[in-house]
Structure formats: structure tokens, C-alpha cells
Amino acid sequence: MSVTIEYIARMANVSKATVSRVINNKAQGVGKETRARVQRLIDEYGYKPNLLARGVATSRTKTIGLVIPDITNPFFPALIKAIEHCASEREYTVVLCNTDSSPEKEKQSISTLIANRVDGIILATVLEEQRCIPYDFAKYNIPCVLIDRRTKGFDYSAGVFVDNEYAFYIAAELLIKHGNRRIAFIAGPSNLSTTQERLAGYCSALKQYALHYDPALVVQGNFQYESGYAAVMRLHGHGIPFTAVLASNDVMAIGALKALRDIGRAVPGEVEVVGFDNIQFSEMVDPPLTTLDQPLYELGSKAAEAMLALIEGRRLDDTNIRMEAKLVVRASTRP
CATH class of the missing domain: 3.40.50.2300 (Response regulator)
Structure with a gap:
């Protein structure tokens, strides 16, 4: 059964408004015992507010979600460093989600980030097709910038890729x-x-x-x-x-x-x-x-810059940024 705010309110014998005050940690309008009873039920049933249903908040949270498949792969820490550096210069915080290359963990990460009202999501996906993406980002006015990998049929806001x-x-x-x-x-x-x-x-x-x-x-x-x-x-x-x-x-x-x-x-x-x-x-x-x-650092920087432009309503000259890799010859090949 999907637990709703109505269900929690009914079980606690309070109004939905009271449950909402507890969820949003409002100081007024809820007694100490009532607050404890509602919170206990929220914890017991694992209820999470459906922030998607409310639409997106009008004010920014100054947070960017970053979803990557494997934090142990040295490729991704270089991207993370660039994205965090670019975001922090504009006083944005990056919320990192590591999915262990699991489609289910990726879907859960996206769900959690949207529920926590991030301003945008940078995504290195393991999902192959658009139908696997659990949310229509545009519907909730949340820009999504793909990095490194594409997904078939997915109408992303911008993408930064290597050729x-x-x-x-x-x-x-x-x-x-x-x-x-x-x-x-x-x-x-x-x-x-x-x-x-x-x-x-x-x-x-x-x-x-x-x-x-x-x-x-x-x-x-x-x-x-x-x-x-x-x-x-x-x-x-x-x-x-x-x-x-x-x-x-x-x-x-x-x-x-x-x-x-x-x-x-x-x-x-x-x-x-x-x-x-x-x-x-x-x-x-x-x-x-x-x-x-x-160009890992540049790849991450371009993704962060595109995301910040989208969040701030600035027009992107190019929504599909392609970069080139360069051959570095060392001793594992013959001269």
C-alpha cells in the first residue's frame, strides 16, 4: 500500500494540515505529544511527502543533484571535482548520489533529489531508454544535464559528451x-x-x-x-x-x-x-x-556551467556540447 498524508492524518486522528506542519518542522500549531505521535507514524510507515505533486517551489534551494554510476572509477571523481568547483563559485551545493550502476538505485536517487527540491540534476545514467527514466523533468521545471552518456529518446535540457x-x-x-x-x-x-x-x-x-x-x-x-x-x-x-x-x-x-x-x-x-x-x-x-x-575537468565544468545557465534562465548557445579526446602515446605501444 502506498502511504499518503491522508492515511497518516487518519491514523494519528489529526488534520492533514497538522501532518504537513510536522513534515515541514513548523514550530506553531502542533502540540508536543501530537507532534511525537505523528512523527512516530511517519517513521513507522516510512512515509515520504510527495513533493512532486505540489509542483516545484518558486524559490531556489541553491542545490544541484549529481548522479553517477561508480564513485570508485577514477573517471568520476575528476568530474565531481570540476562540477563542485564551478557550483561552489556560484554558492551552489552539489548533492552527490552514487548508484553502483544499478538502474533501481538511479531511479531512487532521482526521486529523492526531486523530492528534496534540487534546482537541477546532472546525470551520468545507466538507463538505456527514455521509458526507463522515472520522471518527466520538464513537467516539474527541473533541468537535467546529461554528462558522458546518452539515453535513447530522452528529452534532456542539455548534454556534454565526448566524441x-x-x-x-x-x-x-x-x-x-x-x-x-x-x-x-x-x-x-x-x-x-x-x-x-x-x-x-x-x-x-x-x-x-x-x-x-x-x-x-x-x-x-x-x-x-x-x-x-x-x-x-x-x-x-x-x-x-x-x-x-x-x-x-x-x-x-x-x-x-x-x-x-x-x-x-x-x-x-x-x-x-x-x-x-x-x-x-x-x-x-x-x-x-x-x-x-x-578532458575530464573541462567536461565537468561545461556540465556545471550549462546547469547554472538553465537554472538561472539564461539561453544556451549549444545544448549538445561535444568534446574531443586526444591520443597520448606512452610505452605500452611501439614508437
Whole structure:
């Protein structure tokens, strides 16, 4: 049963106005015992006020919701830092929600942020399609800025993205020009737009250089170190030949480096490895990782600037901001 304010009022034998005063912590109009009785029922039934039904408050709360899928992935702390820095300069507070890449946790996070009247939400989603989004942000006058990932059919207010397809084209092209004809690709989760775009870039390079696409060389990972390690071990265990590895992020590429070391294949002499993101650890590993540098701080700053403009009613010149990653060549590929 969905608990309503009417139900709480009936159980406490008070008016809805009294329940509302307790919820909003109004000092006047509610006796001490009545307040305690109402609060006990609210806690007992886990009641949360449906702030959506009231519409959005006319005054700003000076808060921005930020929903990310994985706080442990070094990619996201760099974005968070940029967004918080930009927001704090304008005296806005960022409320961070980590979803652990769970669609249900993402939906709950969005629900909670809207219920707490944030002025806008910056979203790095794990939801694949618009029908999965639990709320129509425009209906409640809450701007939503997508960052890094797109969602099919979702009418977002603005978006800040990297040109993943071009980035992975130039990464694959580098490996092809080094003479590699069997390039393993470690993909991310198949439902994400970033995964689909990066795979498309890899395929475009193969096609451009008249190389056969072999699905056996494409292994799905989850952006975690362990999945990069497992991908190489799977290829090795199945006897699938490869002379290069292109990973969808640096964390998986670093896992691949460890696996190659464990099976006795020299990098870059026998196998070249390229990652994506240019996280700090990418130049600390042995050998230092060739990667694609995403402008992470700028990505976060642009998202925050777009959000603040939308909150303050300023017109955006571009609601789809595309940025380019740049190749950073290190010792995991041959000169």
C-alpha cells in the first residue's frame, strides 16, 4: 500500500494540515505529544511527502543533484571535482548520489533529489531508454544535464559528451598503422551509449583499412580492473590470437596489462595496449599506458556551467556540447 498524508492524518486522528506542519518542522500549531505521535507514524510507515505533486517551489534551494554510476572509477571523481568547483563559485551545493550502476538505485536517487527540491540534476545514467527514466523533468521545471552518456529518446535540457566514435577510430588506427591485424577490443556494458559509440569507432577503423571484423576479439567488460584482466585471460584460454588490446577505459587496460604479464606476453613487444580516459594511474603503471585523454575537468565544468545557465534562465548557445579526446602515446605501444 502506498502511504499518503491522508492515511497518516487518519491514523494519528489529526488534520492533514497538522501532518504537513510536522513534515515541514513548523514550530506553531502542533502540540508536543501530537507532534511525537505523528512523527512516530511517519517513521513507522516510512512515509515520504510527495513533493512532486505540489509542483516545484518558486524559490531556489541553491542545490544541484549529481548522479553517477561508480564513485570508485577514477573517471568520476575528476568530474565531481570540476562540477563542485564551478557550483561552489556560484554558492551552489552539489548533492552527490552514487548508484553502483544499478538502474533501481538511479531511479531512487532521482526521486529523492526531486523530492528534496534540487534546482537541477546532472546525470551520468545507466538507463538505456527514455521509458526507463522515472520522471518527466520538464513537467516539474527541473533541468537535467546529461554528462558522458546518452539515453535513447530522452528529452534532456542539455548534454556534454565526448566524441567516443572518433576517439576509438584514431586509437584503432594507431594500432593498425603499427602492423596489428588482430586487435582485441574490451568493451563496456552493452546497454551504454558510450560502449556502442566506442565499438563503432573500432569497427570504422577496421573497415577503413579493409580488416575483417572478428566478433571473437570483442569481449565485454564492466569498466572494472578485474574485467580487463578476465578479458585477456579469456582470449588466451580460448586460444584466440591477438597482437593488440584496445580497452574502453584505462582501468580495464591496466587489468589487461597485468594479465599479459601473468601469461608471459611482453608489452609492447608482443602485444600493444591502449586505454581510454588518461586517469592518473595510467602513467604510473609499467609500462606507462598509451591512452586517449578525455578532458575530464573541462567536461565537468561545461556540465556545471550549462546547469547554472538553465537554472538561472539564461539561453544556451549549444545544448549538445561535444568534446574531443586526444591520443597520448606512452610505452605500452611501439614508437
